[in-house]
Amino acid sequence: MIELSKSRTKELLAIHGWSGVLLGLLLYAVILTGTIAVFAEQISEWSSPLSHATDKLPEKGIDAALRKATSEVDPEFHEDIFFFSDAAGRIRMFLHKDDKKDGKPEARGVEFDLDPKTLAVLDRREGWADDISEINVPKALADFFVELHVSLHLPDPWGLLLTGVLGLAMLVAAVTGFLVHRHLIRELFTLRRKKDVLLTRRDAHVVAGTWNLPFSFILAFTGSYFSFASAFAIPAMAMVAFGGDQEKLIETVVGAPAVENKTAAAFGNIDAMLADVRARSGSEPGFVSISHYGRADAQVTVSTSPREGKLVGQTYLYKGDTAAFIQQKPALGVVPSLGNDLFVLMAPLHFGNFAGLWSKVAWFALGFAGAYVTLTGILLWTTRRVDQPGWSKLARAAYWMGYGLPLALAAVPLARFIAPVLGLNVHGTQNWTFIAAALLSSVVALIVRDLNTLRRLLLGATGVALLLMPLLRWLCGGPGWIAAFDGGLVTVIAFDLALLVAGALCVMSVRRALPMATAPALKVQPA
Amino acid sequence: MTTAVTNASKPGKGRAWSRGILAGPVCFIVAALVMAGAALWAPEGPAHINNIVVPIALFPAIWAVLFFYLMLDKKLGRAWMVATVLLLVNAGLIGQNFYKVEAAKKSHAAAPQAEPAR
Numbered sequence: 001m002i003e004l005s006k007s008r009t010k011e012l013l014a015i016h017g018w019s020g021v022l023l024g025l026l027l028y029a030v031i032l033t034g035t036i037a038v039f040a041e042q043i044s045e046w047s048s049p050l051s052h053a054t055d056k057l058p059e060k061g062i063d064a065a066l067r068k069a070t071s072e073v074d075p076e077f078h079e080d081i082f083f084f085s086d087a088a089g090r091i092r093m094f095l096h097k098d099d100k101k102d103g104k105p106e107a108r109g110v111e112f113d114l115d116p117k118t119l120a121v122l123d124r125r126e127g128w129a130d131d132i133s134e135i136n137v138p139k140a141l142a143d144f145f146v147e148l149h150v151s152l153h154l155p156d157p158w159g160l161l162l163t164g165v166l167g168l169a170m171l172v173a174a175v176t177g178f179l180v181h182r183h184l185i186r187e188l189f190t191l192r193r194k195k196d197v198l199l200t201r202r203d204a205h206v207v208a209g210t211w212n213l214p215f216s217f218i219l220a221f222t223g224s225y226f227s228f229a230s231a232f233a234i235p236a237m238a239m240v241a242f243g244g245d246q247e248k249l250i251e252t253v254v255g256a257p258a259v260e261n262k263t264a265a266a267f268g269n270i271d272a273m274l275a276d277v278r279a280r281s282g283s284e285p286g287f288v289s290i291s292h293y294g295r296a297d298a299q300v301t302v303s304t305s306p307r308e309g310k311l312v313g314q315t316y317l318y319k320g321d322t323a324a325f326i327q328q329k330p331a332l333g334v335v336p337s338l339g340n341d342l343f344v345l346m347a348p349l350h351f352g353n354f355a356g357l358w359s360k361v362a363w364f365a366l367g368f369a370g371a372y373v374t375l376t377g378i379l380l381w382t383t384r385r386v387d388q389p390g391w392s393k394l395a396r397a398a399y400w401m402g403y404g405l406p407l408a409l410a411a412v413p414l415a416r417f418i419a420p421v422l423g424l425n426v427h428g429t430q431n432w433t434f435i436a437a438a439l440l441s442s443v444v445a446l447i448v449r450d451l452n453t454l455r456r457l458l459l460g461a462t463g464v465a466l467l468l469m470p471l472l473r474w475l476c477g478g479p480g481w482i483a484a485f486d487g488g489l490v491t492v493i494a495f496d497l498a499l500l501v502a503g504a505l506c507v508m509s510v511r512r513a514l515p516m517a518t519a520p521a522l523k524v525q526p527a
Numbered sequence: 528m529t530t531a532v533t534n535a536s537k538p539g540k541g542r543a544w545s546r547g548i549l550a551g552p553v554c555f556i557v558a559a560l561v562m563a564g565a566a567l568w569a570p571e572g573p574a575h576i577n578n579i580v581v582p583i584a585l586f587p588a589i590w591a592v593l594f595f596y597l598m599l600d601k602k603l604g605r606a607w608m609v610a611t612v613l614l615l616v617n618a619g620l621i622g623q624n625f626y627k628v629e630a631a632k633k634s635h636a637a638a639p640q641a642e643p644a645r
Contacts, residue, residue, distance in 0.1 A: 168587060172594065175591065220587070224590075225584060228586055233562060236563045237579050240566045240567065241578075241579060243632075332574070335574045337572045337573055338577050340574065340576070
């Protein structure tokens with residue numbers, strides 16, 4: 001319990017409310033899409049499965065595949081190469097050089113998708129890195145949700161700046177939410193079921209919010225860090241400390257660059273280097289980066305996935321030409337440092353990927369609770385001020401966003417499956433379907449006067465879209481459950497079942513009237 | 528009566544605007560300058576990266592501390608003064624560093640031209 005004066009509590013409560021109300025609807029969108037993005041890997045596995053599931057790099061064959069790939073591309077793209085296990089286990093290998101597009105640093109090169117079992121080339125994409133990602137079909141669905149979460153599909157740096165500001169608003173709401181709790185422990189368990197609808201809803205908001213406080217704080221902090229770091233912090237630091245040279249900043253911060261030697265040299269065996277990493281670390285290689293392939297100063301950096309019981313992985317350095325081990329190093333710098341510790345903690349804390357599926361499930365549940373707290377917070381605020389016309393409009397907007405956004409999101413996978421069948425661009429079709437569904441729900445929100453009817457319509461449509469997903473996936477060429485079971489594609493079956501259950505729950509809850517929506521004051525508000 | 532109320536509410540409204548500007552855009556700009564300026568005054572640490580990485584990682588914390596202070600300090604003038612001092616000190620450091628870098632660049636560029644004369 002924190003002792004605050006009445007006036008200080010009032011101020012903090014005002015900050016808490018306004019931070020949520022001013023940016024709450026956009027914050028809800030970011031939290032909801034972030035909750036979905038927790039399962040980005042699984043979404044790719046579900047929407048674009050291979051016949052055999054894996055998330056590991058093969059023990060043999062990468063060396064041959066790498067040599068074949070390098071022989072097929074312009075040698076200028078040997079400058080930087082990276083590969084890792086990506087969508088549904090496809091090995092994504094990008095051979096590129098650091099270039100400038102419209103004056104901004106951008107990679108340009110050739111990207112391959114390799115089959116993790118046969119190492120056959122499944123897809124070849126060429127061009128600027130951002131253009132290449134626009135034609136990466138296996139990642140299209142996951143990328144849609146991730147991009148919506150990261151930048152709301154707005155151009156850089158504006159989208160990142162906006163989501164960064166939303167993160168700060170969430171941080172303020174979390175801190176003030178903590179400070180204004182006069183009886184923190186008691187409020188964790190207080191849920192009064194009385195006839196006062198608002199009181200019950202207020203208790204539900206406080207209980208969910210209180211349990212969620214530490215998580216909200218962590219997500220808000222790490223989220224705004226990720227947004228602001230790439231939007232302006234790294235360029236600003238490069239400007240101050242390196243005269244604007246961002247590559248120099250990254251080279252300095254990563255540490256241990258090889259002494260330049262442009263002499264041509266054969267490249268060592270990458271399979272042997274990966275085997276050495278497995279032996280040293282006891283875990284699987286995750287991300288592999290090669291600089292100056294085919295030169296005497298070639299260097300290989302291998303980052304591993306975290307070992308059982310560890311939060312972060314390790315990084316190993318090898319000499320490219322001889323495959324000799326150089327050193328184990330932190331992700332940043334060559335010796336342990338506070339900067340490295342902070343840096344490596346950010347990703348697992350934000351993505352919830354530190355303990356496999358279980359931590360992701362926990363992050364999904366907590367994220368869902370966060371979206372609930374944001375939405376109910378706005379509804380409580382507007383319900384208390386419903387006699388003022390402006391606030392009643394915000395209440396309607398909250399219902400539109402609260403139930404219309406899930407509908408628009410649920411329409412996107414349908415577009416993902418139909419677009420290839422019709423020969424349409426997958427990314428474009430997904431985007432336009434989302435916009436069309438969002439516009440449709442806006443029209444419905446303007447026409448339907450009763451908020452509970454509005455909720456029922458949008459929720460029912462979302463339920464139908466969710467129920468259609470597994471069927472459409474199968475009809476558009478995806479594996480059926482028997483084939484998925486035979487191929488060990490557990491994610492495909494689990495996702496289908498989860499969607500069917502979620503869809504059924506949405507349809508069933510249509511029958512239930514939401515107490516807040518039936519509150520007399522809200523019911524009569526015109527559109 | 529109405530006039531009196533209107534007059535009385537004017538300073539309150541002005542203070543609210545001033546507080547809003549201070550805790551909003553001014554706070555963000557000062558936090559960004561403190562972060563960037565830290566590259567010059569924060570200790571590098573054993574890996575020589577702490578002065579770059581730590582301020583970037585802690586930017587949300589820098590902003591949050593500054594925001595709550597600027598929002599909650601009862602004395603608005605003092606809050607403005609603290610924000611201004613932080614802004615000027617860090618902007619000054621960054622400006623001085625730019626001046627040094629540019630001067631070094633100029634002398635570096637002038638060095639090869641001077642060599643033939645020697």
